[in-house]
Amino acid sequence: MLLISCPNCGPRDETEFHYGGQAHVAYPEDPNALTDEEWGRYLFYRENPKGLFAERWVHSSGCRKWFNAVRDTATYRIAAVYRMGETQPSVTGGAK
Amino acid sequence: MAEHTLIAPITEQRATELRRSPAEHLAAQFAAAEVTGPHSLALREVPFRTMVGLRVVPGTDAARRVEELLGTPLPGRCGGVAICLGNSVAAGSSVLWLGPDEFLVVSPLGSTVGPAEATARLVEALGTDPGSAVDLSANRTTFELAGKAARDVLEKGCALDLHPRAFAVGSAYVTQLGPVPVLLWKTGSETWEIFPRASFADYLGRWLLDAMREFHGAR
Amino acid sequence: MADLLPEHPDFLWRNPDPKPSYDAVIVGGGGHGLATAYYLAKNHGMTNIAVLERGWLAGGNMARNTTIIRSNYLWDESAAIYEHSLKLWEELPEELEYDFLFSQRGVLNLAHTLQDVRESVRRVSANKLNGVDAEWLDVDQVKEVCPILNTSDKIRYPVLGGTFQPRAGIAKHDHVAWAFARKADELGVDLIQNCEVTGFVKDGNRVVGVQTNRGTINTGKVALCAAGHSSVLAKMAGFDLPIQSHPLQALVSELHEIVHPTVVMSNHVHVYVSQAHKGELVMGAGIDSYNGYGQRGAFHVIEEQMAAAVELFPIFARAHLLRTWGGIVDVTLDASPIVSKSPIENLYVNCGWGTGGFKGTPGAGWTMAHTVATGEPHPLNAPFSLERFVTGALIDEHGAAAVAH
Numbered sequence: 159m160l161l162i163s164c165p166n167c168g169p170r171d172e173t174e175f176h177y178g179g180q181a182h183v184a185y186p187e188d189p190n191a192l193t194d195e196e197w198g199r200y201l202f203y204r205e206n207p208k209g210l211f212a213e214r215w216v217h218s219s220g221c222r223k224w225f226n227a228v229r230d231t232a233t234y235r236i237a238a239v240y241r242m243g244e245t246q247p248s249v250t251g252g253a254k
Numbered sequence: 255m256a257e258h259t260l261i262a263p264i265t266e267q268r269a270t271e272l273r274r275s276p277a278e279h280l281a282a283q284f285a286a287a288e289v290t291g292p293h294s295l296a297l298r299e300v301p302f303r304t305m306v307g308l309r310v311v312p313g314t315d316a317a318r319r320v321e322e323l324l325g326t327p328l329p330g331r332c333g334g335v336a337i338c339l340g341n342s343v344a345a346g347s348s349v350l351w352l353g354p355d356e357f358l359v360v361s362p363l364g365s366t367v368g369p370a371e372a373t374a375r376l377v378e379a380l381g382t383d384p385g386s387a388v389d390l391s392a393n394r395t396t397f398e399l400a401g402k403a404a405r406d407v408l409e410k411g412c413a414l415d416l417h418p419r420a421f422a423v424g425s426a427y428v429t430q431l432g433p434v435p436v437l438l439w440k441t442g443s444e445t446w447e448i449f450p451r452a453s454f455a456d457y458l459g460r461w462l463l464d465a466m467r468e469f470h471g472a473r
Numbered sequence: 474m475a476d477l478l479p480e481h482p483d484f485l486w487r488n489p490d491p492k493p494s495y496d497a498v499i500v501g502g503g504g505h506g507l508a509t510a511y512y513l514a515k516n517h518g519m520t521n522i523a524v525l526e527r528g529w530l531a532g533g534n535m536a537r538n539t540t541i542i543r544s545n546y547l548w549d550e551s552a553a554i555y556e557h558s559l560k561l562w563e564e565l566p567e568e569l570e571y572d573f574l575f576s577q578r579g580v581l582n583l584a585h586t587l588q589d590v591r592e593s594v595r596r597v598s599a600n601k602l603n604g605v606d607a608e609w610l611d612v613d614q615v616k617e618v619c620p621i622l623n624t625s626d627k628i629r630y631p632v633l634g635g636t637f638q639p640r641a642g643i644a645k646h647d648h649v650a651w652a653f654a655r656k657a658d659e660l661g662v663d664l665i666q667n668c669e670v671t672g673f674v675k676d677g678n679r680v681v682g683v684q685t686n687r688g689t690i691n692t693g694k695v696a697l698c699a700a701g702h703s704s705v706l707a708k709m710a711g712f713d714l715p716i717q718s719h720p721l722q723a724l725v726s727e728l729h730e731i732v733h734p735t736v737v738m739s740n741h742v743h744v745y746v747s748q749a750h751k752g753e754l755v756m757g758a759g760i761d762s763y764n765g766y767g768q769r770g771a772f773h774v775i776e777e778q779m780a781a782a783v784e785l786f787p788i789f790a791r792a793h794l795l796r797t798w799g800g801i802v803d804v805t806l807d808a809s810p811i812v813s814k815s816p817i818e819n820l821y822v823n824c825g826w827g828t829g830g831f832k833g834t835p836g837a838g839w840t841m842a843h844t845v846a847t848g849e850p851h852p853l854n855a856p857f858s859l860e861r862f863v864t865g866a867l868i869d870e871h872g873a874a875a876v877a878h
């Protein structure tokens with residue numbers, strides 16, 4: 159069970175959260191201008207690294223706010239937590 | 255065309271008669287579950303209190319107007335509870351922090367300060383600024399769990415640190431009890447108010463009865 | 474019971490050092506890598522090939538799955554490849570000369586809501602049109618097939634019926650891997666363990682070799698069969714895959730008398746339960762929500778599936794949990810696999826089988842071998858190409874893919 163620090167509520171059990179996948183994926187500015195390849199990439203392709211990963215979580219059974227976390231997908235260690243709209247803090251290390 | 259209504263209009267008195275609280279059917283079991291002595295426990299449902307959901311960003315003009323109306327600053331952090339001043343629209347009500355821009359205005363236990371009235375005044379205070387005030391009184395019910403063993407019961411299904419050093423009297427947190435999302439409000443040193451959503455009230459009521467069971471033998 | 478299990482010889486395959494060069498190299502020695510090697514050798518006469526495995530053979534998902542085998546998928550494309558796979562399963566014990574306890578005890582997929590019923594009946598009809606044995610059973614028939622199931626209408630999600638595929642079942646997964654490994658080895662395939670691929674050697678856009686912790690190996694072709702690690706390898710080779718890796722857990726109870734005659738899956742109550750040959754109850758459900766390569770997940774996921782199992786099978790209420798574990802599953806958005814050419818010449822990918830690729834082991838190996846040997850997909854795997862994520866010709870099997878099988 160992960161212990162996740164919500165930026166608003168502090169550390170809470172994983173069961174209070176829902177996962178939102180990769181962070182910082184912007185909706186295309188002009189979807190109509192994209193090729194099929196580009197649109198397909200936007201819809202279906204997300205990073206899937208083994209190691210540090212910037213991802214979204216929502217504190218569903220708490221403050222109901224989305225936020226970002228940098229987590230190591232191999233060790234599950236959460237290296238940083240930051241609010242929506244904030245830039246990703248630089249963290250190093252992580253499994254290879 | 256003539257106006258026909260199939261259902262006769264419901265008078266206020268009739269409405270009160272028809273009203274059923276989400277855990278009404280468990281009242282007798284709650285009463286029977288009372289424990290006295292060193293592991294005392296009492297559980298009851300206190301239904302129909304007024305709850306108004308409030309969305310507004312603290313620090314904005316809209317928030318300031320709302321605060322003026324409620325007679326208190328909005329609580330500024332997780333766990334925070336503010337008490338509305340006696341001469342305000344929601345006199346005696348509490349404002350519970352649900353999120354950075356979300357609050358719940360709750361009337362005192364057992365009382366209903368006219369939800370329609372309070373909501374309308376809050377909506378008015380928000381004006382055309384972003385925000386909302388919605389009467390959510392039917393959304394959640396209140397369980398009051400009191401007694402020396404109340405914390406032990408809650409600890410069976412709540413991952414928050416319920417020790418007094420971490421969970422002070424007068425604070426309220428949105429969390430989970432068992433698998434059920436609840437608002438958990440510590441109103442006295444041995445008294446907790448638990449707000450489940452109406453549809454979870456039956457489950458949570460039975461969950462609490464089950465969690466209280468071990469203390470029956472200890473009375 | 475133990476006499477059911479075949480004698481266990483000391484070594485089933487050689488333990489060769491890598492040669493400097495092969496005609497084809499398969500990355501990943503799980504079920505799919507081994508089956509691909511076997512069919513490359515057997516169907517296509519390619520025997521100068523190697524399977525490179527970073528750990529020990531079949532220690533990944535192949536060692537961790539709950540062995541449900543079935544082919545009752547909704548769409549024509551899926552029915553075709555999974556049914557082909559099931560037919561291969563039916564021949565393999567004899568062909569591989571290995572009794573891996575393939576037990577066609579049937580699989581029941583329960584329906585608990587009207588929506589479930591409609592979806593199930595539709596799927597049974599689609600299955601029949603595709604030559605897949607499938608039946609719709611009402612509650613009484615469900616009870617007949619599995620008497621220990623709680624079919625009372627007093628529970629939260631009463632069983633309203635179910636689909637049944639009699640030819641479906643379970644097998645002993647590690648024996649399956651050993652059976653493929655032994656035969657591939659006999660045909661001349663080098664199975665190389667403790668050999669981790671760490672990079673690719675390319676000539677322009679063409680792959681010509683792999684770098685490993687045991688040196689560089691030249692090769693004409695590369696077949697990626699790395700399941701949960703596919704994205705990591707694709708990245709090394711210079712392209713991306715539309716998959717996400719998640720922990721998937723399962724559990725077994727202590728041994729019990731054999732009381733459970735079939736395999737029961739429930740999307741809605743969310744668990745599946747079978748009883749292995751030795752008598753342990755085998756259960757699983759859904760993935761842990763987050764991306765993860767840790768081969769472990771959270772206990773609440775286990776707790777929830779046990780609660781679901783007890784709801785369906787009150788008889789198991791006092792069973793003790795013996796062991797839980799996790800694998801890394803490679804999930805696509807349409808719950809269908811990718812068996813395809815890649816943007817890199819001579820490099821082929823088999824991945825995206827997610828939570829349900831054990832049943833696909835022979836089918837994946839068969840079609841992947843064809844793709845690698847001929848450079849073009851077999852008609853069975855052509856629809857499962859990477860291109861579908863551009864054309865939009867997805868094969869959405871979220872309904873039939875069920876509670877992560």
Ligand SMILES: Cc1cc2nc3c(=O)[nH]c(=O)nc-3n(C[C@H](O)[C@H](O)[C@H](O)COP(=O)(O)OP(=O)(O)OC[C@H]3O[C@@H](n4cnc5c(N)ncnc54)[C@H](O)[C@@H]3O)c2cc1C
Pocket residue numbers: 500501502503504505506525526527528529530531532533534535536537538539540541542668669670671698699700701702706721722723757798799800801802826827828829830831832833877878
């Ligand atoms: C808990 C669980 C239950 C499941 N239950 C079922 C079920 O009931 N029915 C069903 O059909 N499917 C089931 N599955 C899914 C099934 O196990 C997989 O889809 C299938 O095993 C994947 O193919 P594989 O056997 O080749 O994978 P794996 O056995 O994972 O093989 C991949 C191999 O690649 C190796 N590898 C990775 N990186 C490298 C590298 N760089 N160099 C060399 N080697 C590398 C790994 O070590 C691993 O051995 C389940 C999976 C899990 C985890």
Ligand SMILES: [Zn+2]
Pocket residue numbers: 164165166167168217220221222223
């Ligand atoms: Zn929070």
